[in-house]
Amino acid sequence: MKPSRFIYHAPTQIEEVLDLLWEYGDEAKILAGGQSLMPMLNFRLLAPAHLIDINRVKALNQYSLSDSGLTISALARHRDLELSPEVELAYPILHEGLTNIAHVQIRNRGTICGSLAHADSAAELPSIMMALDGQMNVRSKSSRRIVPAGEFFRFHLTSDLDSTELLESVFIPSMKRNSVGAFDEVTRRKGDFALVGAAVVGTWSERGTIEDCRIVCSGVAPTPLRLLEAEELVSGTDLSEEVLVAVQQLVMESLEPTEDVHTSAQYRKKVTGVVVRRGLARLAEQRSVVNV
Amino acid sequence: MTQLSEVRDLEKTANLGTGMLRREDQRLLTGGGQFLDDLPFGDFYEAAILRSNYAHARILSIDTEAAKSLNGVIAVFTASELGPILKDLPPKVTNPKLNYQVRLPIVKEYARYIGEPVAVVVAENRYIAEDALELIEVEYEPLESVGSTAQALKEGAPPVHIGSETNVAVHLIQQAGDPEAALKSSPHVLRETLHVARGGGHSIEARAVAARFDGPTQQLIVWDNTQAPHYVRQMLATIYGVSEDEIRLIAPADIGGGFGPKAQFYGEEVLIPWIAMELNHPVKWIEDRWENFISATMERTQTHHVEVGFDDDGRLLVLKDVFEHDQGAYCVGLKVPTITMSTLPGPYVIPNIHSELISCYTNIVPTSSLRGAGRPQAVVAMERMMDRIAEHLGLEPAEVRRRNLIQPDQFPYAVGLTFRDGSPLTYDSGNYPALLDGVLERIDLAEFRAEQIEARKSGKFLGLGLAMFVEGTGIGPYEGARVRLTNTGRVMVSLAASPQGQGYETVYAQVAADAIGCDIDLVSVRHGDTSFIPYGQGTFASRITSTAGPAVWQASTQVKVDIIDVAASMLKIDSGELVIRGDRVEVGDDPEKGVSLAEIASIANVGRHGMSVARNQPVAIERTSYFKPSQAAYSSGISAIIVSVDVETGKIEILRSILGHDCGTVLNPLLVEGQVLGGHAHGIGNAIYEEAKYSKDGQPLTVSYLDYALPTAMEVPTPELFHVVSPSPLNPLGVKGSGEGGTVPLPASVANAVEDALRPFGARIREIPLTPDRVLAAIYGFQRDET
Numbered sequence A: 001m002k003p004s005r006f007i008y009h010a011p012t013q014i015e016e017v018l019d020l021l022w023e024y025g026d027e028a029k030i031l032a033g034g035q036s037l038m039p040m041l042n043f044r045l046l047a048p049a050h051l052i053d054i055n056r057v058k059a060l061n062q063y064s065l066s067d068s069g070l071t072i073s074a075l076a077r078h079r080d081l082e083l084s085p086e087v088e089l090a091y092p093i094l095h096e097g098l099t100n101i102a103h104v105q106i107r108n109r110g111t112i113c114g115s116l117a118h119a120d121s122a123a124e125l126p127s128i129m130m131a132l133d134g135q136m137n138v139r140s141k142s143s144r145r146i147v148p149a150g151e152f153f154r155f156h157l158t159s160d161l162d163s164t165e166l167l168e169s170v171f172i173p174s175m176k177r178n179s180v181g182a183f184d185e186v187t188r189r190k191g192d193f194a195l196v197g198a199a200v201v202g203t204w205s206e207r208g209t210i211e212d213c214r215i216v217c218s219g220v221a222p223t224p225l226r227l228l229e230a231e232e233l234v235s236g237t238d239l240s241e242e243v244l245v246a247v248q249q250l251v252m253e254s255l256e257p258t259e260d261v262h263t264s265a266q267y268r269k270k271v272t273g274v275v276v277r278r279g280l281a282r283l284a285e286q287r288s289v290v291n292v
Numbered sequence B: 001m002t003q004l005s006e007v008r009d010l011e012k013t014a015n016l017g018t019g020m021l022r023r024e025d026q027r028l029l030t031g032g033g034q035f036l037d038d039l040p041f042g043d044f045y046e047a048a049i050l051r052s053n054y055a056h057a058r059i060l061s062i063d064t065e066a067a068k069s070l071n072g073v074i075a076v077f078t079a080s081e082l083g084p085i086l087k088d089l090p091p092k093v094t095n096p097k098l099n100y101q102v103r104l105p106i107v108k109e110y111a112r113y114i115g116e117p118v119a120v121v122v123a124e125n126r127y128i129a130e131d132a133l134e135l136i137e138v139e140y141e142p143l144e145s146v147g148s149t150a151q152a153l154k155e156g157a158p159p160v161h162i163g164s165e166t167n168v169a170v171h172l173i174q175q176a177g178d179p180e181a182a183l184k185s186s187p188h189v190l191r192e193t194l195h196v197a198r199g200g201g202h203s204i205e206a207r208a209v210a211a212r213f214d215g216p217t218q219q220l221i222v223w224d225n226t227q228a229p230h231y232v233r234q235m236l237a238t239i240y241g242v243s244e245d246e247i248r249l250i251a252p253a254d255i256g257g258g259f260g261p262k263a264q265f266y267g268e269e270v271l272i273p274w275i276a277m278e279l280n281h282p283v284k285w286i287e288d289r290w291e292n293f294i295s296a297t298m299e300r301t302q303t304h305h306v307e308v309g310f311d312d313d314g315r316l317l318v319l320k321d322v323f324e325h326d327q328g329a330y331c332v333g334l335k336v337p338t339i340t341m342s343t344l345p346g347p348y349v350i351p352n353i354h355s356e357l358i359s360c361y362t363n364i365v366p367t368s369s370l371r372g373a374g375r376p377q378a379v380v381a382m383e384r385m386m387d388r389i390a391e392h393l394g395l396e397p398a399e400v401r402r403r404n405l406i407q408p409d410q411f412p413y414a415v416g417l418t419f420r421d422g423s424p425l426t427y428d429s430g431n432y433p434a435l436l437d438g439v440l441e442r443i444d445l446a447e448f449r450a451e452q453i454e455a456r457k458s459g460k461f462l463g464l465g466l467a468m469f470v471e472g473t474g475i476g477p478y479e480g481a482r483v484r485l486t487n488t489g490r491v492m493v494s495l496a497a498s499p500q501g502q503g504y505e506t507v508y509a510q511v512a513a514d515a516i517g518c519d520i521d522l523v524s525v526r527h528g529d530t531s532f533i534p535y536g537q538g539t540f541a542s543r544i545t546s547t548a549g550p551a552v553w554q555a556s557t558q559v560k561v562d563i564i565d566v567a568a569s570m571l572k573i574d575s576g577e578l579v580i581r582g583d584r585v586e587v588g589d590d591p592e593k594g595v596s597l598a599e600i601a602s603i604a605n606v607g608r609h610g611m612s613v614a615r616n617q618p619v620a621i622e623r624t625s626y627f628k629p630s631q632a633a634y635s636s637g638i639s640a641i642i643v644s645v646d647v648e649t650g651k652i653e654i655l656r657s658i659l660g661h662d663c664g665t666v667l668n669p670l671l672v673e674g675q676v677l678g679g680h681a682h683g684i685g686n687a688i689y690e691e692a693k694y695s696k697d698g699q700p701l702t703v704s705y706l707d708y709a710l711p712t713a714m715e716v717p718t719p720e721l722f723h724v725v726s727p728s729p730l731n732p733l734g735v736k737g738s739g740e741g742g743t744v745p746l747p748a749s750v751a752n753a754v755e756d757a758l759r760p761f762g763a764r765i766r767e768i769p770l771t772p773d774r775v776l777a778a779i780y781g782f783q784r785d786e787t
């Protein structure tokens, strides 16, 4: 469990990072928190010839909250955001998701952007970003582009980034008035990746109905999975007990989840509906809090 | 021969019975531990091992040229360069009926599991060594393979050992009474098939071996983080064809966990020292976590087909259990399944018993003992059926147990079977009703049942599970200790056995200080080096306190007599008037008059050059004692678990865990508690989390902690622990083993608790660990693809 030989680069400027990526492309990997990359190097599942350590790039080590939303740069750690009371207030679901990631030691090092770039389909953040309609600010030496979270995750451990691109930051638009969210998951151990997880977001209308509902699941498919039919079923309702039972039933009947060493497809089929229902039930509970 | 005393009353001892903090803690907690890879070796080459990536294959050719020519590579060895040591690694415990198959240190022709050593690269460092592994070209001819006992025992299954007609390794039957007749005549008979999965030991420090040939003394020095230094030395001496004095084996003072896998003997232990001699240069090999997952021995896979016959009151009439055991690719030893065979009857009076083992080879890394060693599975078979009897008759499970327990006045109790040590299975001591009562004092059954019914109304499913066990510990043949008075007037205790966190430096200082009567700060304990004491067996099978403990006691008692006799001669006073106090021997009623231990050492050990010594005055105060128990000493215990099961997700929450434990005299309550709590954590892992999974053809699927759910501190509840003390009559300290009891009952008690919680669904728990997937499958009856 020793990595193969690589050349180590420790740039301090974003431009340097982009130059290195431009020069080495396929041969290079970015090292952020290292919490996913180091194990892969040690198992020799990856053997990049060049490692570009971005930990000294000060400009990437920040996040900022404004009226329009939250921008999280490449080096902001899970723990930075988790411990921010402003972030917790503005995006309770993000805070909740973060506390479900691994353990404190890992959250101290691991980065939000690293987790998104890593694109593990059982991770919490990709689903939450999709539920919150996050946007990836992707940059290379030659171009900049914005990729909506919904188009960013291509396959298990594969994102839309090409080998010359850096995920410079992610932007999460501010949540609308009366918007609520919840994250629910089942894991084997505390801090594990999700066997099944669901990020649900919606907005309570004046009429007392939930609108613009988003339901995105972790751990059930090669990418975070948005459940459009279920969203349609619940949007415009009051999330009554009957609606919750119906959506659970729908998810259970329609989902064709993946099977892996962690659990069976049967299990995921059964329990995804449960976590979706539990997430939605928490939106229902929050209805009184948002005064509608 | 001096008359030896016994410790029966801990109230009267200065040190024994008190929960002294471990002497080891300071260095361990401040990062000062010296584990094998921390030893300041200096100029050692590092080895890495190429392992078979086929579960079964014939090796047609190995090309090591490219690897050898890599910069920094010193040498590459395969079977063809290692002819002299291609010798069998024999099983630790065997049986004449064993379908014996040779296990070599490195693959010669057939690789039989993924992880089996194929080649060794020695390089300037481990990075280069691993680079070189990738350059070795092995041409494999893949062969059919089997990845489970069920596959191995199927009609027409591919043979694990080509040429052997069957994959059965051994088929043994033990009986008491007339089980067949009893099954026919029993008013009630229940049957079930129960499966327990594979799991590993997962020491925080994996295996490690380093070796250097010392030219000036012509001695091979081997550092090995083994649980059994003398055993390894013996094996090496046999394989290398040298005398035991030509090898010095050192188990470092700090070893990060043993749990059984490090008590076995492995190919790497033969290869590394030999290669160091071949290269005439020190070499070390540090097993990494991935290697540990695929090449360190594991345990647990068993499938039990169990039947119980009982009367209308729930009294056991007969137990019949036929079980399949996974030996892995080779037989490292038969201890585990034979322990299972004799652990089955537990604390109950069972007039008729049939215990049958079908052990088989599979294309998986071999199994051997692992904390609990065959007992957790036996307890699953017995204790799950006790609950089924209660369910069948509409009785409380605790009541069914109570009616069947062996009573305190029935000891020694002959079960009618034979234990793994070859002696008749005769329990020496115990108080099983007190264990059950201890639990019932802590859980009000009527109250719990009311709460259980109430909780169901709000969709909460609570369950209570019990499991009791009797555990053979402290087995022979012997263990040794050497106790010496040093020139500085201190007492040096040298043990043959090496610890892996148990606190020997503390507890054996307590034993020696109390036997001698000196200040405990004068006693030092060292261990793990074959140069300290010529013979020993090792730390395993919860045996050291009841074998090395009495050895330390005996040797120290003899040293005390010597010390007093020397003092008597020096003071010209009758030895009966002398007492040892602090660091002096003094006249009982005139403490001014006395000599120090240092002065005694100077007279007795250093002596006066060329001068004769008085006839009654001992010289060279140094005593070595080997204690051989007449048979195993039987510890016992009970686990009670209360769970809440989420019937929508299959997640289990443990609300309470109570452990009652009887290991006889408790020499150091803190250390015993540590052992039991550690064992309990292992048991929780086995019950709910840990499972080494393999594909049908033997590919390991869980080779990192991402996939293998070892519990963390977050998953392990703190148990409420109580002791019942029934001292063993078999040794002067009255002690029995405590290293495994915390593990043994947990898989059964948790499974019983979960089945109890799910009784409204009629769910049947048949497989352990209780993953969320299995729990839901039990509730909703969906099929899982089990191999």
Ligand SMILES: Cc1cc2nc3c(=O)[nH]c(=O)nc-3n(C[C@H](O)[C@H](O)[C@H](O)COP(=O)(O)OP(=O)(O)OC[C@H]3O[C@@H](n4cnc5c(N)ncnc54)[C@H](O)[C@@H]3O)c2cc1C
Pocket (backbone or CB within 6 Å): A029, A030, A031, A032, A033, A034, A035, A036, A037, A038, A074, A100, A101, A102, A103, A106, A109, A110, A111, A112, A113, A114, A115, A116, A117, A118, A122, A123, A124, A125, A161, A165, A166, A167, A168, A191, A192, A193, A194
């Ligand atoms: C024991 C353990 C448990 C864990 N449990 C969880 C869990 O429950 N849930 C969960 O979501 N995660 C979990 N993780 C993963 C953890 O969250 C990681 O921190 C995260 O997935 C990756 O972030 P990182 O900064 O460490 O990235 P790194 O490991 O440094 O990089 C990961 C990958 O992303 C690439 N990369 C990183 N940053 C960028 C960037 N800015 N632009 C382009 N590419 C980039 C790297 O090249 C690499 O391929 C766990 C990790 C461990 C060790």
